[in-house]
Amino acid sequence: MSVAASSAPRLRGRLPILGHMPxxxxxxxxxxxxxxxxxxPVFWVDLGFGNRALLLADEEGFEVFRNQALDSSHMxxxxxxxxxxxxxxxxADHRRVRGVSGPVFTPGGLTRAKVGEVITExxxxxxxxxxxxxxxxxxxxxxxxxxxxxxxxxGIDVAELAEWGRHYNEFIxxxxxxxxxxxxxxxxxxxxxxxWLEARxxxxxxxxxASGDRESIVGTMVHGRDESGAGMTEQELIDNLLILxxxxxxxxxxxxxxxxxxxxxxxxxxxxxxxxxxxMDEVPSDWSALAERVPFALGVFRxxxxxxxxxxxxxxxxxxxxxxAGYTIPERTVVAASILLMSRDPERYxxxxxxxxxxxxxxxxxxxxxxxxxxxxxxxxxxxxHMALLEGTLFLVHAARELAAAGxxxxxxxxxxxxxxxxxxxxxxxxxxxxx
Numbered sequence: 118m119s120v121a122a123s124s125a126p127r128l129r130g131r132l133p134i135l136g137h138m139p140x141x142x143x144x145x146x147x148x149x150x151x152x153x154x155x156x157x158p159v160f161w162v163d164l165g166f167g168n169r170a171l172l173l174a175d176e177e178g179f180e181v182f183r184n185q186a187l188d189s190s191h192m193x194x195x196x197x198x199x200x201x202x203x204x205x206x207x208x209a210d211h212r213r214v215r216g217v218s219g220p221v222f223t224p225g226g227l228t229r230a231k232v233g234e235v236i237t238e239x240x241x242x243x244x245x246x247x248x249x250x251x252x253x254x255x256x257x258x259x260x261x262x263x264x265x266x267x268x269x270x271x272g273i274d275v276a277e278l279a280e281w282g283r284h285y286n287e288f289i290x291x292x293x294x295x296x297x298x299x300x301x302x303x304x305x306x307x308x309x310x311x312x313w314l315e316a317r318x319x320x321x322x323x324x325x326x327a328s329g330d331r332e333s334i335v336g337t338m339v340h341g342r343d344e345s346g347a348g349m350t351e352q353e354l355i356d357n358l359l360i361l362x363x364x365x366x367x368x369x370x371x372x373x374x375x376x377x378x379x380x381x382x383x384x385x386x387x388x389x390x391x392x393x394x395x396x397m398d399e400v401p402s403d404w405s406a407l408a409e410r411v412p413f414a415l416g417v418f419r420x421x422x423x424x425x426x427x428x429x430x431x432x433x434x435x436x437x438x439x440x441x442a443g444y445t446i447p448e449r450t451v452v453a454a455s456i457l458l459m460s461r462d463p464e465r466y467x468x469x470x471x472x473x474x475x476x477x478x479x480x481x482x483x484x485x486x487x488x489x490x491x492x493x494x495x496x497x498x499x500x501x502x503h504m505a506l507l508e509g510t511l512f513l514v515h516a517a518r519e520l521a522a523a524g525x526x527x528x529x530x531x532x533x534x535x536x537x538x539x540x541x542x543x544x545x546x547x548x549x550x551x552x553x
Contacts, residue, residue, distance in 0.1 A: 122446040126156040136163030142539035170451040177442040178454030182494030187433035197291030200356030216343035224404040233402025259373035267365035368427040371543040375421040381527035381550040394517035416477035418509035426491040429457035
């Protein structure tokens with residue numbers, strides 16, 4: 118029998134105006150994990166500026182993504198970042214937008230759009246700059262690769278990458294809850310960057326329409342139609358391409374950086390990756406062929422993503438009363454799930470704090486839905502799932518091959534760094550690895 122959500126314990130220690138948000142940014146693993154041990158797996162948190170949520174701290178939180186009584190309508194509160202993208206809409210509109218965009222993000226669609234070839238060429242070009250260097254700042258290196266890849270598949274001139282990167286660094290601040298009207302606030306800065314980015318994205322859309330391109334990622338989204346013949350509006354195209362570029366570089370770059378950091382701290386894992394990568398005469402750029410041949414490389418990427426999910430808490434809002442985790446939750450309640458805690462459940466992952474790529478299996482075992490929680494779930498499961506895995510695996514394989522050919526290996530300078538959690542989970546920018 119369920120009880121009223123209002124009876125769930127409330128997490129104490131909130132700050133005026135900001136609530137618990139600063140603690141989420143400092144150390145959410147310790148903060149939320151400690152709260153769950155004291156209060157149980159369900160409790161109220163204050164997200165700041167008058168926003169509160171019922172947080173589900175264990176695996177029952179995954180139901181937040183799948184239950185049809187919850188939707189993403191509350192995401193309008195962070196529309197500086199998300200706009201009218203497929204992350205904020207539901208129902209018929211969501212099905213239409215996803216139906217238009219989805220085909221190009223399947224393994225076959227990525228192959229037709231030659232995304233694997235773009236990733237391979239970009240990785241090889243970036244890794245070539247490592248020759249002759251004694252140290253590399255791994256966060257900056259992986260971000261350069263990811264930015265280059267996503268902007269090239271969107272048709273953005275390589276000469277403009279630095280300027281786009283600067284504006285995206287500001288744009289992502291729009292995801293931090295803050296007053297948009299306050300000059301200098303994260304939301305204000307994000308809105309300013311959005312205006313610049315929107316104008317450039319509109320130009321890309323216009324060029325693709327004029328060219329008649331229907332095979333690339335942008336071309337598919339611009340010209341695509343769902344089963345009823347409906348496409349996306351101009352603003353929907355802009356918003357979804359903005360989010361594609363953001364998710365396509367920020368999250369992948371972070372996971373690649375963590376992968377290289379841990380490989381540089383685990384010589385046996387590095388040697389295993391090198392043996393797998395160099396056993397191939399050529400590296401396939403097609404996802405289906407690649408995944409079968411490099412299960413350990415894929416495991417490295419998945420394990421780094423498990424330990425450091427870029428979005429560590431996600432949420433939905435009820436549009437009807439619903440029972441979850443033993444509570445009856447009324448309409449218009451924000452319910453949050455801790456992806457970070459789900460990803461470190463000791464019952465599912467023995468030694469959950471340990472980085473163990475082999476836990477994913479020698480044959481590249483397909484994860485369950487909850488093991489893929491870093492990509493969300495339900496109707497809003499990440500559309501770029503296969504692209505992220507393709508890019509991450511290709512980079513790791515080519516890094517192993519290139520360094521092995523030069524007779525070198527990575528070695529971490531200092532210990533494993535503490536993550537930065539705001540606005541997304543990532544390593545400190547200054548982390549270096551030596552090439553020895």
